Amino acid sequence: MNPQDPNTPVHRFLHWEKTQPEAVFFTEPRPDGSVVDFTWRQVGDQARRMAAHLRSLGLPPGSSIGIVGKNSAHWVMADLAIWMAGHVSVPIYVTIHAENARYILEHCDMRLLFVGKLDGKTDSWNEIRRIVPAELPLVGLPMSPGPLPMHWDTLVESREPLQEVHLPGPGDLATIIYTSGTTGVPKGVMHSFGAMWMYSKLSGEYCSISPRDRMLSYLPLAHAAERAFVETHAICQGLHLYFNDCLETFAADLRRARPTLFISMPRLWTKFYQGVCAKLPLRKQKLLFALPVVSGRAKKKILELLGLDAVRIAFTGSAPLPAEIIAWYRRLGLELRDVYGMTENFCHSHLTQPGRVRLGYCGQPAPGVDVRIGEGGEILMKGATLMLGYYRQPELTAQSMTPDGYFKTGDRGEEDELRRLKITGRVKEIFKTSKGKYVAPAPIENRFAHPKVEAVCVTGPAHPQPFALLLLSADARGQLKDSAAREALLAELDELRNMVNDGLEDHEKLDYVVAVDEAWSVDNGFLTPSFKIRRSVIEDRYLARAQGWAAAGRRVIVEGG
Numbered sequence: 001m002n003p004q005d006p007n008t009p010v011h012r013f014l015h016w017e018k019t020q021p022e023a024v025f026f027t028e029p030r031p032d033g034s035v036v037d038f039t040w041r042q043v044g045d046q047a048r049r050m051a052a053h054l055r056s057l058g059l060p061p062g063s064s065i066g067i068v069g070k071n072s073a074h075w076v077m078a079d080l081a082i083w084m085a086g087h088v089s090v091p092i093y094v095t096i097h098a099e100n101a102r103y104i105l106e107h108c109d110m111r112l113l114f115v116g117k118l119d120g121k122t123d124s125w126n127e128i129r130r131i132v133p134a135e136l137p138l139v140g141l142p143m144s145p146g147p148l149p150m151h152w153d154t155l156v157e158s159r160e161p162l163q164e165v166h167l168p169g170p171g172d173l174a175t176i177i178y179t180s181g182t183t184g185v186p187k188g189v190m191h192s193f194g195a196m197w198m199y200s201k202l203s204g205e206y207c208s209i210s211p212r213d214r215m216l217s218y219l220p221l222a223h224a225a226e227r228a229f230v231e232t233h234a235i236c237q238g239l240h241l242y243f244n245d246c247l248e249t250f251a252a253d254l255r256r257a258r259p260t261l262f263i264s265m266p267r268l269w270t271k272f273y274q275g276v277c278a279k280l281p282l283r284k285q286k287l288l289f290a291l292p293v294v295s296g297r298a299k300k301k302i303l304e305l306l307g308l309d310a311v312r313i314a315f316t317g318s319a320p321l322p323a324e325i326i327a328w329y330r331r332l333g334l335e336l337r338d339v340y341g342m343t344e345n346f347c348h349s350h351l352t353q354p355g356r357v358r359l360g361y362c363g364q365p366a367p368g369v370d371v372r373i374g375e376g377g378e379i380l381m382k383g384a385t386l387m388l389g390y391y392r393q394p395e396l397t398a399q400s401m402t403p404d405g406y407f408k409t410g411d412r413g414e415e416d417e418l419r420r421l422k423i424t425g426r427v428k429e430i431f432k433t434s435k436g437k438y439v440a441p442a443p444i445e446n447r448f449a450h451p452k453v454e455a456v457c458v459t460g461p462a463h464p465q466p467f468a469l470l471l472l473s474a475d476a477r478g479q480l481k482d483s484a485a486r487e488a489l490l491a492e493l494d495e496l497r498n499m500v501n502d503g504l505e506d507h508e509k510l511d512y513v514v515a516v517d518e519a520w521s522v523d524n525g526f527l528t529p530s531f532k533i534r535r536s537v538i539e540d541r542y543l544a545r546a547q548g549w550a551a552a553g554r555r556v557i558v559e560g561g
Contacts, residue, residue, distance in 0.1 A: 069116015170194025188391030254307030
């Protein structure tokens with residue numbers, strides 16, 4: 001075998017295992033407050049031992065083996081062990097609904113399931129475990145819920161490390177990533193080892209990633225974004241990967257890691273901003289930043305407190321950020337660069353180049369990506385990271401491709417003179433009002449970029465005018481409980497509605513906005529694991545009340561009062 005062959009993540013892992021065996025690969029905090037380091041040699045030893053166990057089971061080559069659990073060092077070790085044994089890894093979201101979990105287990109003919117870091121409170125394990133077939137072997141990773149019939153530590157202690165690990169070809173199937181899905185059942189997106197390596201090669205060269213870099217793993221590893229940007233880069237580029245233990249320790253874990261590369265969603269960038277402003281109001285920040293001697297130290301201190309002082313590249317994606325928040329980070333010296341990608345292209349489609357940030361746009365085609373705008377404004381793309389297809393759904397795979405090999409993203413968009421892309425909605429999300437006019441909700445939703453609005457759903461099919469459902473931030477929901485603060489907030493939301501309506505066509509103008517009472521979350525099904533709204537679920541919950549809201553004649557409505 002040739003461990004320097006760069007064609008797959010397995011080969012790249014073997015390269016780093018050989019060339020920097022005593023370098024720390026993983027740093028992991030534990031619930032008891034301890035912190036554990038794993039070197040490349042230690043990771044390789046454990047993964048090889050588990051691969052030996054998997055080989056001993058006599059499973060057919062390329063069997064589907066699942067991983068369910070929150071991010072941990074052993075989640076990645078399990079992934080490596082599956083590949084080293086010649087099988088296919090199938091990650092499962094920890095907050096997945098039981099029926100979707102049942103579908104995945106059956107659809108991919110899963111032969112074994114690694115059960116990782118779960119507590120049954122902030123995840124769906126108590127529901128998932130009830131639908132797991134009795135004959136499906138379960139292997140508990142460290143920090144897994146007990147009792148489980150087999151445990152990682154016991155199994156690796158009983159095996160010698162597998163020396164002749166399986167060396168996959170670039171075209172071999174590496175993983176099936178089931179989409180979280182805003183509608184319908186999950187789709188199994190098949191990715192090859194070559195696609196994963198090409199992602200890391202192309203974006204790694206673009207970002208000049210090296211073993212000197214550090215990352216924090218905290219977004220779900222079952223999602224393509226974390227799997228690509230964090231896990232794949234860590235394995236292929238040989239960098240130091242830190243883990244987050246839980247929400248309560250996130251700030252401390254981030255400061256420990258001091259990542260040089262960091263990717264997040266608008267919700268977290270907003271929470272960082274709000275947290276700093278709560279302790280140091282914008283008025284005081286303005287005064288500090290105006291003092292030449294103090295300004296630099298103050299900005300550096302803010303970034304240090306956030307754990308972002310070493311970040312050299314910061315990405316944001318999935319939705320627009322308010323202009324004021326982007327400007328705030330820029331004043332601190334951190335330029336947030338928008339990215340765009342999907343599970344089907346392993347999150348490698350568009351990224352913003354340095355100095356070319358344009359509000360509302362998610363950058364230019366990434367290296368190795370060919371893009372065109374098709375009929376109806378649909379974004380079409382192809383490149384080396386494109387999926388092999390949808391697992392056991394050849395008809396759906398064929399429908400998702402153009403005759404000349406471009407993937408139909410289902411997103412609508414437009415390009416500017418520099419080929420920067422603006423997402424203008426989903427092809428199938430357009431709805432018709434009772435006046436017979438069509439409304440595309442996404443462009444209107446994107447106008448609600450505001451620190452006090454965490455999520456928005458514009459809807460109103462068969463109603464005279466569209467309206468917007470708003471999930472307010474926790475601070476804003478608190479304002480609703482104080483009479484004076486409530487009136488000020490309602491006025492602010494009314495002004496926001498007016499600003500959104502300004503420039504819209506008459507048939508697009510929002511009749512009213514509703515501050516919803518129930519928090520939308522992944523747990524209750526209103527959001528996908530990547531924090532996108534599940535439009536069908538939200539509409540099922542609220543549309544029946546729309547006629548009464550419209551009859552009330554108010555521009556801003558607070559659900560439940």
